Amino acid sequence: MDIRGIDHIELYVGDARQAAFYFGTAVGFTLRGQGGPETGLVGQRSLLLGQADIRMLLTTGLTADHPASEYVSRHGDGIAVVAVEVGDAAGAYAELVDRGATPVTPPRTWTGPDAEVVTAEVGGFGDVLHRLVERRGDADDFLPGGIEAVPPGGVDPRLLAEIDHLAVCVPPGQLDATVAHYQRVFGFAQIFEEHIEVAGQAMNSKVVQDASGRVTLVLLEPDAGRRPGQIDAFLTEHHGAGVQHLGLRTDDIVGAVGALGARGVRFAGTPAAYYDTLEQRVGKVDAPLDQLRDLSILVDADHGGQLLQIFTESMHVRRTLFLELIERRGARTFGSGNIRALYEAKERELAVAGATPAVAAGTA
Numbered sequence: 001m002d003i004r005g006i007d008h009i010e011l012y013v014g015d016a017r018q019a020a021f022y023f024g025t026a027v028g029f030t031l032r033g034q035g036g037p038e039t040g041l042v043g044q045r046s047l048l049l050g051q052a053d054i055r056m057l058l059t060t061g062l063t064a065d066h067p068a069s070e071y072v073s074r075h076g077d078g079i080a081v082v083a084v085e086v087g088d089a090a091g092a093y094a095e096l097v098d099r100g101a102t103p104v105t106p107p108r109t110w111t112g113p114d115a116e117v118v119t120a121e122v123g124g125f126g127d128v129l130h131r132l133v134e135r136r137g138d139a140d141d142f143l144p145g146g147i148e149a150v151p152p153g154g155v156d157p158r159l160l161a162e163i164d165h166l167a168v169c170v171p172p173g174q175l176d177a178t179v180a181h182y183q184r185v186f187g188f189a190q191i192f193e194e195h196i197e198v199a200g201q202a203m204n205s206k207v208v209q210d211a212s213g214r215v216t217l218v219l220l221e222p223d224a225g226r227r228p229g230q231i232d233a234f235l236t237e238h239h240g241a242g243v244q245h246l247g248l249r250t251d252d253i254v255g256a257v258g259a260l261g262a263r264g265v266r267f268a269g270t271p272a273a274y275y276d277t278l279e280q281r282v283g284k285v286d287a288p289l290d291q292l293r294d295l296s297i298l299v300d301a302d303h304g305g306q307l308l309q310i311f312t313e314s315m316h317v318r319r320t321l322f323l324e325l326i327e328r329r330g331a332r333t334f335g336s337g338n339i340r341a342l343y344e345a346k347e348r349e350l351a352v353a354g355a356t357p358a359v360a361a362g363t364a
Contacts, residue, residue: 001095001187002087005214006163007133008048008055008142009246010081012068016060019077020047022315026264027323028157029056033147037062040146044068048147053162054248055142057081071127076318079243081121081129082166084215089134093120096132099185104129112137112144119143125168125178126241130186159256164249164326165207165216165334169234170241175204175221178241182208182217192333198340201229205336218334220244237318245311245322247334253308253327254287257295260325266313270296274345281341282306286329300337305330309338 013019023029032055033048035041043066046059059080061069071080086092090107097103102123110117115137124130141149170178182188192207202223209216222231234244250256261267275293279285282301285292287308292299297310306329314322326335 001092003210003212003215004085004087005212007083007085007131007135008057009079009083009163009166010057010059010131011077012071012080013058013060013077014072016045016047016058019058020049023049023056023058027051027260028159028263029054030152030154030156031150032152033142033149035143035147039148046147048142048150051156051160052158054160057147075127075238075240075242076320077316078238078321079128079166079246081131082124082215082243083119083131083133084210086132086134089118089120089132092132093122096122096185100181101185110144110146112141114138115141115144117141117143125170125181128168128242157259159259160248160250160325162249164247164324164328165218166243167218167220167245167247167324168241169220169222169231169238169244171235172222172224174241175206175219178219179206179208187211188215188217194336195223196336196339197223197226200227202226203229203231207334218247234320238320243321245324247324247326250325250327253297253310253325254291254295256325257297257310261295267296268311268313270298270342271345274298274342276345277341281337298335298338298342300331300333300335300341302331302333304332307331307333307335309335 020031024031029049029051031047032050034046036045043063044059044061046057049056049058059068063069093107104123105121107118107120118134120132121129179190183190188208188210190206191209194205196203196205204221204223206219207216208219220231222229257267272293275289278289278299282299285299285306297308299306299308308327310325312323314320
């Protein structure tokens with residue numbers, strides 16, 4: 001289908017302006033466009049944000065029966081559309097439906113003076129859709145006749161470079177079927193899998209990717225035979241499958257974390273003991289350990305090299321969607337080694353403090 005990468009993601013949110021304020025003020029996105037009933041977007045208000053090659057559309061439904069309103073009512077704010085750029089949107093739509101994809105929105109052409117965009121939508125996982133986007137002419141004209149461009153109001157700080165991956169939680173027993181669906185319908189390939197077990201919790205993970213290598217879904221399923229963990233909590237609060245976190249690649253994670261932290265982004269903390277054995281686990285790290293410790297940046301390694309990563313705290317009242325910043329230094333995987341390392345570091349800290357193993361396990 002000639003998938004060329006992620007064109008944009010669309011979040012359905014309760015208040016687009018409030019969400020745009022957070023992503024703009026704290027995460028460094030700039031406003032690039034806006035649309036609503038006056039531009040042909042019936043029953044909704046949308047704001048287009050951007051940073052480097054990342055485009056994010058924030059949409060609020062203005063009526064109770066708008067899909068954005070229904071999504072937010074069920075799931076809270078979250079990623080509802082993952083849009084991919086294709087060479088032929090109408091052809092890809094027909095092919096996907098023929099392969100078994102759920103048809104949602106047939107091809108529609110948006111025309112402006114300098115650009116033409118064709119879009120169509122099919123079902124993905126849970127209530128998340130995939131939008132097929134074909135662009136002709138001015139690539140900066142996001143949606144001619146739907147989204148009006150906004151003059152730049154600030155300098156793009158380019159702290160973040162592109163979307164690295166999306167992490168998707170699915171209910172127990174649905175992982176293999178979801179992988180098979182993306183292989184059969186979308187032509188993705190499975191590139192990685194593992195079973196992660198720690199502190200009585202466990203989950204299965206499989207990664208699927210398109211042929212271009214630009215669209216990557218990390219699929220996560222809780223092990224129903226173990227005690228509930230964070231994947232179970234997401235599925236409960238989100239009411240079903242959905243995007244747990246958005247992985248954003250940066251070329252300088254130390255600089256990005258420092259800048260975003262100063263802007264008010266709250267990051268998940270890391271036990272100091274994690275860094276005591278860091279280079280024993282991953283080898284020599286080309287970054288000052290005191291900086292990594294101060295910023296709580298994690299490091300993992302695979303056969304290709306190292307990756308540095310950190311997770312934000314969720315910005316949503318349901319504690320569901322959050323962000324990951326990731327800098328790849330040759331590594332192709334996703335930092336799963338950090339799950340056990342973090343738990344063991346917490347155990348060491350608790351042991352020093354005199355806690356029993358049972359208490360340590362209960363607080364991990």
